[in-house]
Amino acid sequence: MDRNYKIETFEDVSGLGLIKGFKVAGAACDIRNKGDVSRLDVALVVSDSPATASGVFTTNDVKAAPVVVDMRHLEVSAKAKAIVANSGNANACTGERGMRDAVDTCKFTAGILGAKPEQVLVCSTGRIGEFMPMEKLRSGIKSAADNLSSSDAAGAAAASAIMTSDTRPKTVLVNVEFDGKKFSVAGMAKGAGMIEPNMATMLAFLASDVSISQNLLKETLKAAANKTFNRITVDGDMSTNDTVLCLCNGSGGVEISESDADAIEAFRAAVAEACRVLARKIVGDGEKITKVVEVKVVGARDDAQAEKICRSVGNSLLVKSSWYGCDPNWGRLTDAAGYARTGIELDKLDLFYDGVEVLRKGQPVDGNKPLWKKIVSNKTFGILINLNLGSAEDSILAADLTEGYVNFNKGE
Amino acid sequence: MDRNYKIETFEDVSGLGLIKGFKVAGAACDIRNKGDVSRLDVALVVSDSPATASGVFTTNDVKAAPVVVDMRHLEVSAKAKAIVANSGNANACTGERGMRDAVDTCKFTAGILGAKPEQVLVCSTGRIGEFMPMEKLRSGIKSAADNLSSSDAAGAAAASAIMTSDTRPKTVLVNVEFDGKKFSVAGMAKGAGMIEPNMATMLAFLASDVSISQNLLKETLKAAANKTFNRITVDGDMSTNDTVLCLCNGSGGVEISESDADAIEAFRAAVAEACRVLARKIVGDGEKITKVVEVKVVGARDDAQAEKICRSVGNSLLVKSSWYGCDPNWGRLTDAAGYARTGIELDKLDLFYDGVEVLRKGQPVDGNKPLWKKIVSNKTFGILINLNLGSAEDSILAADLTEGYVNFNKGE
Numbered sequence: 100m101d102r103n104y105k106i107e108t109f110e111d112v113s114g115l116g117l118i119k120g121f122k123v124a125g126a127a128c129d130i131r132n133k134g135d136v137s138r139l140d141v142a143l144v145v146s147d148s149p150a151t152a153s154g155v156f157t158t159n160d161v162k163a164a165p166v167v168v169d170m171r172h173l174e175v176s177a178k179a180k181a182i183v184a185n186s187g188n189a190n191a192c193t194g195e196r197g198m199r200d201a202v203d204t205c206k207f208t209a210g211i212l213g214a215k216p217e218q219v220l221v222c223s224t225g226r227i228g229e230f231m232p233m234e235k236l237r238s239g240i241k242s243a244a245d246n247l248s249s250s251d252a253a254g255a256a257a258a259s260a261i262m263t264s265d266t267r268p269k270t271v272l273v274n275v276e277f278d279g280k281k282f283s284v285a286g287m288a289k290g291a292g293m294i295e296p297n298m299a300t301m302l303a304f305l306a307s308d309v310s311i312s313q314n315l316l317k318e319t320l321k322a323a324a325n326k327t328f329n330r331i332t333v334d335g336d337m338s339t340n341d342t343v344l345c346l347c348n349g350s351g352g353v354e355i356s357e358s359d360a361d362a363i364e365a366f367r368a369a370v371a372e373a374c375r376v377l378a379r380k381i382v383g384d385g386e387k388i389t390k391v392v393e394v395k396v397v398g399a400r401d402d403a404q405a406e407k408i409c410r411s412v413g414n415s416l417l418v419k420s421s422w423y424g425c426d427p428n429w430g431r432l433t434d435a436a437g438y439a440r441t442g443i444e445l446d447k448l449d450l451f452y453d454g455v456e457v458l459r460k461g462q463p464v465d466g467n468k469p470l471w472k473k474i475v476s477n478k479t480f481g482i483l484i485n486l487n488l489g490s491a492e493d494s495i496l497a498a499d500l501t502e503g504y505v506n507f508n509k510g511e
Numbered sequence: 512m513d514r515n516y517k518i519e520t521f522e523d524v525s526g527l528g529l530i531k532g533f534k535v536a537g538a539a540c541d542i543r544n545k546g547d548v549s550r551l552d553v554a555l556v557v558s559d560s561p562a563t564a565s566g567v568f569t570t571n572d573v574k575a576a577p578v579v580v581d582m583r584h585l586e587v588s589a590k591a592k593a594i595v596a597n598s599g600n601a602n603a604c605t606g607e608r609g610m611r612d613a614v615d616t617c618k619f620t621a622g623i624l625g626a627k628p629e630q631v632l633v634c635s636t637g638r639i640g641e642f643m644p645m646e647k648l649r650s651g652i653k654s655a656a657d658n659l660s661s662s663d664a665a666g667a668a669a670a671s672a673i674m675t676s677d678t679r680p681k682t683v684l685v686n687v688e689f690d691g692k693k694f695s696v697a698g699m700a701k702g703a704g705m706i707e708p709n710m711a712t713m714l715a716f717l718a719s720d721v722s723i724s725q726n727l728l729k730e731t732l733k734a735a736a737n738k739t740f741n742r743i744t745v746d747g748d749m750s751t752n753d754t755v756l757c758l759c760n761g762s763g764g765v766e767i768s769e770s771d772a773d774a775i776e777a778f779r780a781a782v783a784e785a786c787r788v789l790a791r792k793i794v795g796d797g798e799k800i801t802k803v804v805e806v807k808v809v810g811a812r813d814d815a816q817a818e819k820i821c822r823s824v825g826n827s828l829l830v831k832s833s834w835y836g837c838d839p840n841w842g843r844l845t846d847a848a849g850y851a852r853t854g855i856e857l858d859k860l861d862l863f864y865d866g867v868e869v870l871r872k873g874q875p876v877d878g879n880k881p882l883w884k885k886i887v888s889n890k891t892f893g894i895l896i897n898l899n900l901g902s903a904e905d906s907i908l909a910a911d912l913t914e915g916y917v918n919f920n921k922g923e
Contacts, residue, residue, distance in 0.1 A: 158850075159852070160848075160849040160850070160851070160853065160855045160856075160857075161845050161846060161848070161849030161850075161855070161857050189842075191842070191846075194873060194874050227846065228842040338846060339849060416916075417920055420917050420920035420921050423921045424920075426922025429640065430601075430604060430638065430639025430640040431639070433639070433640075433751075434571065434603075437572040437574075437751060438571045438572070438573075440572055441572065442572060443572045444572075445573050445604060446606065461604060461606060500828075500917055501917060502918055504917075505912055505913060505914045508828070508832035509832050509835045509836025509838065510836040510837075510838025510840055
């Protein structure tokens with residue numbers, strides 16, 4: 100089927116400031132309490148006019164205060180004017196005081212920007228269980244608001260300010276053309292640890308110049324997040340703070356209306372593409388990882404079976420350790436596929452590394468052995484598992500498990 | 512409630528040969544193909560008379576050939592005469608040839624012992640996906656059969672022969688007295704890697720001198736395994752070969768009959784105790800672990816909620832890494848409890864380390880901080896999570912995650 104749109108993707112750009120009508124900033128206010136006043140830790144994203152807004156949030160029972168506040172704000176207001184985000188402190192497991200702090204952060208930011216509190220969305224990432232140093236945060240927000248701009252420098256500062264153990268900022272710009280019209284979607288994200296599907300410690304902010312209804316935006320964002328951010332895994336740990344937000348301010352003049360199938364298709368593709376690029380960047384910058392592996396399951400009886408096996412393989416410590424060691428250990432792969440307990444039949448299972456046959460009907464194709472080793476020694480490769488039971492499929496992007504990860508996360 | 516029986520447990524004994532009417536042996540036959548002829552790799556357990564037998568097996572979709580063969584044998588025969596086990600090769604993912612090899616192993620052993628093939632149970636543990644060197648295995652079985660005895664040396668040899676990456680043999684003896692009668696249950700096990708609840712790469716063999724029906728034995732063994740071997744986790748990986756077998760040959764003259772509630776209670780306690788000791792030994796000897804932590808969840812709405820949270824916490828890479836680092840990181844604990852997605856309420860949750868309060872109604876009891884650090888620096892400690900939602904509870908024994916584990920398992 101021909102696409103009715105043209106899409107162009109740019110990585111490592113300056114971020115949300117590239118969208119007309121959006122200004123951004125990053126500021127430093129030592130939220131970590133380490134006297135480190137050069138470490139950016141507050142990001143501000145502001146739309147000139149109130150933008151249609153939607154979000155996708157962690158499904159963890161334990162939700163951080165900012166997540167609870169944003170869910171409420173998006174319920175009472177279809178429009179948002181700003182996103183304020185900090186790194187260094189997650190404001191999670193902080194009880195009523197944490198809730199008050201998150202609410203106050205929105206009020207304070209709204210006051211500066213001349214917006215309503217419910218038009219401000221707040222995000223926090225960092226250590227769990229510590230109270231937010233509100234005095235510092237307010238000074239950071241003030242300083243960011245004073246420096247809002249569309250410049251590349253401001254975009255880079257905002258993308259850096261949301262980083263925790265990330266080693267590099269993550270940004271994307273997607274330009275789309277359809278029916279002679281043009282629009283853009285830009286995004287920035289942070290990831291690193293506690294990354295499991297279903298929204299793990301990650302934040303992603305998207306901005307677009309289209310005009311769109313909240314319902315249609317919600318549906319589009321949810322579908323895109325599900326196939327991208329919810330299909331990555333570093334360590335299988337899902338965080339209390341994961342949030343994806345998208346603001347569409349209509350500044351470009353293109354309307355994505357419910358009745359225009361071409362427009363909807365083009366916008367869906369753009370949002371999905373932006374999310375795909377950011378999700379891949381998050382896995383690729385996972386804590387101390389050395390490899391990114393795509394695990395794809397095809398020929399499944401149904402979607403649930405395909406997804407379960409993808410996650411079981413992508414989260415297996417033994418499988419992930421063997422990737423780290425460049426060991427083409429297919430036995431651990433079939434073991435992990437089997438303990439997903441979805442009813443696979445080993446004597447029907449075909450397995451490939453980057454298209455090279457490893458198992459045919461459950462039996463090793465030993466002649467290819469030298470090739471296996473070569474492939475799994477690469478920094479990225481693909482594993483394809485054909486269950487030969489049906490036609491459903493799914494895939495996940497997974498990182499390896501390294502000694503460095505354990506050392507990095509062993510704490511004090 | 513008073514117990515109507517007296518129970519005594521002895522660890523690190525010589526094993527199954529301690530039960531009257533059982534003989535054991537270990538032999539070396541270089542199944543690893545490394546020319547290492549001093550490494551014991553075949554164990555044989557033989558009952559003088561056919562013994563009532565039952566087993567609990569891996570629930571992995573991908574079951575190794577010996578597992579499939581044993582399940583069939585126990586279906587057609589309530590009695591077994593022998594267990595033959597090898598380490599070094601799992602005979603898993605080996606297709607029809609692997610099935611023929613497992614069947615032939617039983618036939619060969621039965622021939623030597625003058626038993627029926629279906630009275631022999633076979634177990635294999637080791638590398639997946641390689642064909643069994645049958646010539647070597649047969650010579651090993653022959654040599655073991657020639658050396659069957661009840662001696663301590665034979666017991667030690669058998670317990671060593673089933674080890675893979677275990678650093679020490681694991682054995683137990685439980686003596687029970689009730690109503691003036693005495694009986695015993697002895698056991699040996701191997702563990703080390705691929706250890707997740709639900710029967711992960713582990714083998715455990717139990718023998719008793721009671722006489723009992725297969726149905727009652729089955730029920731007893733299943734219940735005991737569920738609360739012991741199915742409640743331990745090293746790495747969350749469940750193997751293709753996990754097997755627990757129990758043979759009861761009646762040599763002691765005590766009958767455990769369906770109508771004798773006292774006898775049933777005493778036997779259940781003995782089997783559960785033997786399994787508990789062996790399960791703890793398996794976790795304590797997990798690959799490159801430094802700590803064993805009991806995670807207990809109480810006050811759950813139902814059993815399923817308690818179990819899910821135990822497993823979510825016990826398998827979290829971030830939680831396990833923090834144990835390794837002696838970091839009392841309760842934020843990761845509540846995060847993992849939350850992403851089990853069972854509907855916990857943080858503001859009701861109490862958390863304790865070895866009885867010392869960490870969280871009260873979701874909020875840290877910071878005054879106890881120095882104590883937390885001291886406790887999580889111990890080699891073993893307990894985490895108690897009270898959800899305050901109901902009265903169900905569960906617990907799991909979990910190991911930490913170390914750099915050594917990753918290095919050990921990175922393969923080639």
